[in-house]
Amino acid sequence: MTGPLTTLKVVEFAGLGPAPLAGQLLADLGAQVTVIDRASGPAQPEDVNRRGKRSIALDLKSETGLTIARAIIADADILIEGFRPGVMERLGLGPETCPDRLIYARMTGWGQEGPLAHTAGHDITYLAQTGVLSLLATADAPPRPPLNLVADYGGGTMFLVYGVMAAVIERAVTGRGQVVDAAMIDGVPAMMGLIHTLMAQGQWRAPGANWLDGAAPFYRCYRCSDGRDMAVGALEPQFYAQLLGGLGLGAGDVPPQMDESAWPRVCAQFAGIFASKPQSHWTQVFTGTDACVAPVLTMEEAAVDAHLAQRGTYTVVDGVLQAGIAPRMSSMSGAPARAPTGPGAQANAILAELGYEATAIAALRAAGDVT
Structure with missing residues (x-):
């Protein structure tokens, strides 16, 4: 392994959603991530969040399985878990049972306390409860969920990793770990600084009437003659001027850019122009300009896009895109993503590191403590 995190040992309790992605991102940058799974199984190349990790499958209902888990935790720098509050405590693996230097990272939707802490939820639930989903509505349609990118992975994974790295820095000074309570309902509002500013300044209006939510003619998508789309993001005046030039318009052909009363009319004007030619035409017109106009590509097209291909933004591992x-780190330039391994695949090696002999490992497997 290479990368800036090669000195860190992470134990991740298998789960769904943002916690596995956090473990993957740490593993991508060199951390040794050991997943404690519930049962062994074959490797699944398409399970991208498992890439670069190793795994042991333990029966945590057995005292022996718990003993092994505690030994793995004792050797770790960071623990990641994404269960509902109280689950790890009921297993006897809560923060109070762990070494003082351990960074105990907890990933939930609602946080560790509060009236909703023990209820279920998904990305759309947390977006709704924080008020952010209301901003994705339009005047004539309810909000559309932005996949599960905003709460699960933006407000969840990224803030979990951010908290863990902050705790690592503090531990280097104090020698002590701490609990990181990463909640999606906290992370989502934390990303809303610009919108909160605009609201406080009286510059944010009803959903679907603002310059970042599709109302402005210079920040939205347009359909082309072939049914494909172009994305326009010409916010700044100098970029807007290049947009007009590419559309064959001059400043005198449209009202001033920030004349909001004219936005519906300008949107219709731009839509008619884009609809007159196919996406390939507009891509040729705007590529290499500062108009901030890009073709809306499919995932397959993005994978072979010239810019993304040169950077290796997408890669194929075991046939899986x-x-x-x-991010790119100079200490690991060109390092490839490592393929996922199966649940439990490294059990023998992990147990050997903990001091178990081959006969003891065989006994653990026979007893079902290690599956």
């Missing part, structure tokens, strides 16, 4: 390692 997935993102390359991000």
